[in-house]
Amino acid sequence: MIANYGYEDGSGHYYIRIDTSKCADCKDKGCISACPETLFATELDDFDDEVVLIREDARNTLQNSCSQCKASGEIELCTKACTADAIGFSW
Amino acid sequence: MITAGIDCGSQNTKAAIMKDGKVLGKALLPTEFDADLAAQRVYEIALREAGIKKEDVQRLVITGVGREIVKWGDGEINEVGAAVKGARYAISDTDTIIDMGADGCRVIRLNDDGSVMKYEVNDKCASGAGTFIEAMARALQITTEEMGDFSLRHTKELATNAQCVVFAESEVISLIHAKETREDIAYGVHMGIANRIASMIRRVGLTDHFTMIGGPGYNKGLVSCMSKVFGRDITVPEGNQFISATGAAIYAAENQ
Amino acid sequence: MVETEKKVDYWRWTESNWKNPEIPDWHGSLITAGVDIGSTSTQAVILADGVPYAYSNMRTGSNSPDSAIGAINWAMKDTGLTLEDLTYTIGTGYGRVNVPFSNKTVTEITCHARGANYIYGPTVRTILDMGGQDCKAIHCDEKGTVTSFMMNDKCAAGTGRGMEVIANLLAVRVEDIGDMSFQIDEEPAPVSSTCVIFAKSEATKLMRSGWTKEKVLAAYCHAMALRVVRLLERNGMELDFAITGGIAKNIGVTRRIESLMNIKALSPTMDTQIAGALGAALIGKELVEKKRAKENQ
Numbered sequence: 289m290i291a292n293y294g295y296e297d298g299s300g301h302y303y304i305r306i307d308t309s310k311c312a313d314c315k316d317k318g319c320i321s322a323c324p325e326t327l328f329a330t331e332l333d334d335f336d337d338e339v340v341l342i343r344e345d346a347r348n349t350l351q352n353s354c355s356q357c358k359a360s361g362e363i364e365l366c367t368k369a370c371t372a373d374a375i376g377f378s379w
Numbered sequence: 380m381i382t383a384g385i386d387c388g389s390q391n392t393k394a395a396i397m398k399d400g401k402v403l404g405k406a407l408l409p410t411e412f413d414a415d416l417a418a419q420r421v422y423e424i425a426l427r428e429a430g431i432k433k434e435d436v437q438r439l440v441i442t443g444v445g446r447e448i449v450k451w452g453d454g455e456i457n458e459v460g461a462a463v464k465g466a467r468y469a470i471s472d473t474d475t476i477i478d479m480g481a482d483g484c485r486v487i488r489l490n491d492d493g494s495v496m497k498y499e500v501n502d503k504c505a506s507g508a509g510t511f512i513e514a515m516a517r518a519l520q521i522t523t524e525e526m527g528d529f530s531l532r533h534t535k536e537l538a539t540n541a542q543c544v545v546f547a548e549s550e551v552i553s554l555i556h557a558k559e560t561r562e563d564i565a566y567g568v569h570m571g572i573a574n575r576i577a578s579m580i581r582r583v584g585l586t587d588h589f590t591m592i593g594g595p596g597y598n599k600g601l602v603s604c605m606s607k608v609f610g611r612d613i614t615v616p617e618g619n620q621f622i623s624a625t626g627a628a629i630y631a632a633e634n635q
Numbered sequence: 636m637v638e639t640e641k642k643v644d645y646w647r648w649t650e651s652n653w654k655n656p657e658i659p660d661w662h663g664s665l666i667t668a669g670v671d672i673g674s675t676s677t678q679a680v681i682l683a684d685g686v687p688y689a690y691s692n693m694r695t696g697s698n699s700p701d702s703a704i705g706a707i708n709w710a711m712k713d714t715g716l717t718l719e720d721l722t723y724t725i726g727t728g729y730g731r732v733n734v735p736f737s738n739k740t741v742t743e744i745t746c747h748a749r750g751a752n753y754i755y756g757p758t759v760r761t762i763l764d765m766g767g768q769d770c771k772a773i774h775c776d777e778k779g780t781v782t783s784f785m786m787n788d789k790c791a792a793g794t795g796r797g798m799e800v801i802a803n804l805l806a807v808r809v810e811d812i813g814d815m816s817f818q819i820d821e822e823p824a825p826v827s828s829t830c831v832i833f834a835k836s837e838a839t840k841l842m843r844s845g846w847t848k849e850k851v852l853a854a855y856c857h858a859m860a861l862r863v864v865r866l867l868e869r870n871g872m873e874l875d876f877a878i879t880g881g882i883a884k885n886i887g888v889t890r891r892i893e894s895l896m897n898i899k900a901l902s903p904t905m906d907t908q909i910a911g912a913l914g915a916a917l918i919g920k921e922l923v924e925k926k927r928a929k930e931n932q
Contacts, residue, residue, distance in 0.1 A: 290774075292785035296789075298501075298828070334741050334742055345540065347788075348540070503829060505832040510832055545800060
């Protein structure tokens with residue numbers, strides 16, 4: 289499943305895309321420790337696979353939370369840490 | 380040299396009259412539904428306060444969103460330009476300006492010489508604007524002016540979740556039902572705004588000399604939350620609502 | 636005596652309940668239920684051997700467990716069932732953890748796709764769910780399993796709540812907006828502000844400049860449709876297409892979505908608001924059957 293967590297408001301669209309079929313098979317889940325804002329967490333999904341998601345209380349403030357990584361101009365720390373190539377950004 | 384500036388905001392219209400680098404008179408009126416009429420009236424009041432006759436004003440410059448409607452000035456300057464001129468006049472070494480109005484917020488980063496390095500604008504979503512505070516004050520059944528003092532009297536670090544004005548109104552009401560105090564809720568509201576502004580600040584880069592201009596600058600609770608989030612003092616110049624109007628008047632004097 | 640003017644709540648929509656008239660007295664072997672506690676509305680659906688038996692649709696109160704109990708009791712009202720007769724119950728929606736009599740919780744995304752698959756049939760691939768405080772675009776396969784989703788619950792624009800704000804501003808009953816928005820000579824340009832608060836001041840200005848309520852509503856419905864279309868396009872559009880949730884009942888928005896995308900949404904065979912609860916009840920039935928099959932091995 290492709291899960292898009294985030295939002296759109298008047299200022300733009302801010303979604304983090306997680307391909308849960310890729311991350312169900314991922315052992316290290318490096319994104320969790322790589323994110324300085326600890327946006328990522330694991331959960332058993334509705335089909336009992338352990339997948340990564342974005343913390344529920346962080347989903348509506350992604351533009352704020354990710355602004356440090358985004359402002360640096362480099363590849364985001366989570367994307368860098370993800371060996372499954374399961375994370376993407378909409379902005 | 381006598382010049383004037385009018386700042387036609389979405390909520391309030393402000394005017395400043397300057398003579399030889401000094402502000403002689405200023406005035407503010409709600410814009411309501413006729414920006415042109417508000418500009419005419421506020422200009423007359425400011426002139427009267429300054430003791431200056433209209434015909435003695437050598438140049439009048441208009442700024443603000445309403446400059447598309449108010450067309451009888453001698454020139455115009457955009458919001459960023461006016462804010463920079465006015466803020467550097469009030470605080471000469473400022474390097475980051477937070478210009479918060481009713482309908483939006485601008486964060487402007489300056490070079491040492493006062494030129495604009497970069498800026499961020501949010502005027503498409505009310506979540507970081509003065510309107511947000513007003514709506515929350517209404518939900519708390521206090522005045523917008525009281526929000527600051529209520530917030531400063533908070534006793535705990537209450538966090539609010541809703542980012543949207545519409546949802547935040549319902550959240551505030553449910554917090555009241557949950558017996559949270561209005562002081563703590565006001566604080567939570569201000570922290571929410573401060574966090575949203577912080578992301579704009581991060582995008583232009585964090586500096587040391589913050590100046591906050593625009594109406595919400597009067598809100599000490601908000602300013603204190605912002606200093607807390609940024610880890611910096613924030614200077615609110617006197618007459619913070621008139622900075623852009625003053626900036627327009629300075630621009631008028633510089634560009635004859 | 637002073638007569639007080641009664642305040643009209645324009646945003647209030649009508650609550651409803653339904654019992655399958657073709658099942659007057661059911662003696663099925665498996666009764667499952669789904670309860671969907673949304674931010675604005677709560678639904679309970681009861682299935683008898685997988686066939687919709689009864690459902691209710693009501694406003695969510697300030698207390699979620701009470702809303703859950705209220706909804707299930709209203710659904711069971713004419714069925715003769717009691718809570719003890721429910722073999723398996725699944726809670727879903729944002730208040731899913733607050734269904735006191737549930738056996739399991741499942742996210743509303745999964746439930747919605749499953750429910751829409753039942754209501755609209757297995758050809759549904761894209762579901763737009765327009766709720767009270769959120770808007771979701773969901774892709775699913777022929778079994779109703781989610782393949783991707785995108786949801787927005789940060790911003791009131793594009794939600795039922797946003798529509799209520801405009802209904803209140805213009806003093807129009809929310810259920811009348813759809814029809815009224817077509818009583819215009821020509822389709823106006825959409826309201827330019829995305830933000831509901833800014834759209835509200837824009838609407839006030841348009842009214843002052845002489846626009847009729849109908850024209851303002853058209854401009855607002857148009858803007859909402861545009862926004863939702865962006866969400867659909869971002870998540871990818873694949874036919875067949877269906878719309879669920881409260882706003883699915885507002886033709887002012889749905890027809891404009893159809894004309895903007897140049898497609899036709901499937902016609903619902905049931906109340907579009909019950910998709911989540913129905914999906915939950917269907918998932919419940921499948922889980923019980925799986926369990927029973929295992930036990931019989």
